[in-house]
Amino acid sequence: MPTTVFTEVAGRARAAATTLALATRAAKDAALEAMAATLLDDEAAILAANAEDVERARAAGTAENVVDRLRLDGPRLAAMAQGLRDVAGLPDPVGEVVRGSTLANGLQLRQVRVPFGVVGIIYEARPNVTADAAGICLKSGNAVLLRGSSSALSSNTAIVASLQRAAAAAGLPGDVVQLVPGEGHDAVKELMRARGLVDVLIPRGGAGLISSVVEESTVPVIETGVGNCHVYVDAAADLDMAERIVLNAKTHRTSVCNAAESLLVAEAVAAEFVPRITARLHEAGVLVHGDATFAAVDGVVPATEADWGTEYLALEISAAVVPDLDGALEHIRRHSSGHSDTIVTDSAAAAQRFTAAVDSAAVLVNASTRFTDGGEFGFGAEIGISTQKLHARGPMGLPEMTSTKYVVTGDGHTR
């Protein structure tokens, strides 16, 4: 059973959502602009709160790369404010008529985008997510309950206080954005069991967080972001292009879900490509976990079965030779997390077969997996990348943060 405190917070979110659902785009954009301005006005207070979190994390011996993700400074705060302004500039998804027709009997049928209502977001260290998520939810007409990492609690509390004050000053309920109260896993659990109070839950973070939410939640969940992404170099590949794509997909940014984690090479080009790409990967500082063919190259470590399913998020890659396209499809079917998989090929037939057969959120041809991204896709804002098949798949922008309803207008119609 949810605690009284949680139920009360969720109830205020519902009331705020009811008001927000009817707000005009102008009112929402004004609130977003006010939020951006208030974040900057409150810079001193927010950075002071953040300094407490950083100090606590350092004292607890947190790794410096995690501390860096937690840390805010003037430029990062300015980027958060700019993110809110960017969302203000995007079209309002609410009210969009998705389809409409007049039926033979004269009934007018319209399917219209509407907000979900109350969205819960569970996320890890980065406090910038607090403002990003609040902005996207507000623009799509949803009240949001945020559950950040406890390591960022001071920062998140200060940021949410700013955002609430700004929303209220702009004439919307401050409760459109709230932190989930309480400590530790119990508080997360309340959010996950709040069916009826919360309409959808979006976990953002590592595989462990996401799978525990999926397992425990009775609230409908949108899974995001685990990416065991493959690059398949086909027999008909331009090997120069393949080299560029593999290196970009692996090394452009390693800590992100659309980075490549596994390389598959068609046997027909293995003799030429395996030594060549291995050398380039080694030059780039990438540790290669290879099958027998790759492991014959100096410096390659033999892959274990677990490597094929591993999302390294680091300068490491698994690599195997497959007999042909069918072998690649079979390997991907078995090991892909369904995020992004790419083929490098000059064969139209191979490209066609790969895009049809690979069952992933994004299937790419002659392009780096790094392009699977709301920004790259032109969505303007992104709440995450869905790797599930229900509701939204791939990068989620504002329209993916809405539901629809049918509005049916008659003049006394009966059956």
Place this chain on the structure above:
Amino acid sequence: MPTTVFTEVAGRARAAATTLALATRAAKDAALEAMAATLLDDEAAILAANAEDVERARAAGTAENVVDRLRLDGPRLAAMAQGLRDVAGLPDPVGEVVRGSTLANGLQLRQVRVPFGVVGIIYEARPNVTADAAGICLKSGNAVLLRGSSSALSSNTAIVASLQRAAAAAGLPGDVVQLVPGEGHDAVKELMRARGLVDVLIPRGGAGLISSVVEESTVPVIETGVGNCHVYVDAAADLDMAERIVLNAKTHRTSVCNAAESLLVAEAVAAEFVPRITARLHEAGVLVHGDATFAAVDGVVPATEADWGTEYLALEISAAVVPDLDGALEHIRRHSSGHSDTIVTDSAAAAQRFTAAVDSAAVLVNASTRFTDGGEFGFGAEIGISTQKLHARGPMGLPEMTSTKYVVTGDGHTR
């Protein structure tokens, strides 16, 4: 942990789904036509199997209306066959390009409809659902695992045997349609916990079935069909029209989810409309559970708090006077199941406010709630009516039985 038998069945469904996902529309339509023909060819065997179910149900003292839902005969079997042919005539949703653009960098982006993969359907007595669901799943490219009522096991076994034989004869894997093996709740539980093996689960049946699936399932669920539908007669209503709509929504067919279960009347027209509609409802044999104003009319029984949330599915209705439109919105917000709610009004402002504020799958103006239906909406086939906000809301046709993926084509694009 799933049993070996279940895992094996689900594995065959996955293999069949992989083939089916790449099947052409012509191949799928040929299989649907073959299924229709084979059902008719197998009439004797299917009706004999059904007779066993009916006999067993009668021996167990099952209510005659339930036995009637279980019973098949020549015309009902012919209707099942015709349903399959109708689905063959509908457009194939798979491959539809939902959106597409060429990005500034030249990448070609397309969002394309693809099947879910393996769909599980849990349903109650009617054996005709077996063929309907199999047809809709096949056309949308999904393999289906069917879990019908154990009371219909002989019928469902015979029907599925026919459908499998027809699919195989038409060149598709017979495993595109299978029954979930095993007895009782344990078998249902396996289906509900088969995350990774089953992509989406659709329970069709009463509120108890649906809420237990929602509570226990780790597979993503699409909730269907519980309808506590309201008719609100506004101060500005044409009362003749209101009378026709209330009677139609309540009495046209009582056992369906889009039947009206609750009547709200604006205080301004209560003095005239309450006695008038009560008389007509009584003439139609409807038991009225009324608030104080309604209960002052002879024959009306006083409503309890539970009545406002009750889906009677019978000749019964709850009825209350509300102060005005805001009162109606408040009542609906508290008690509606989010299926279909209608306003009868001649006021454009009231209609606009009602359609904006009521958060249900279908919001109707001057039309009976009975119109919320895939057939009425022109979808050609319907797997159910979703009352949830994620993925699909309202009547679900073939497109709602698909996911999407992004296909991104470059010519060596890197970031």
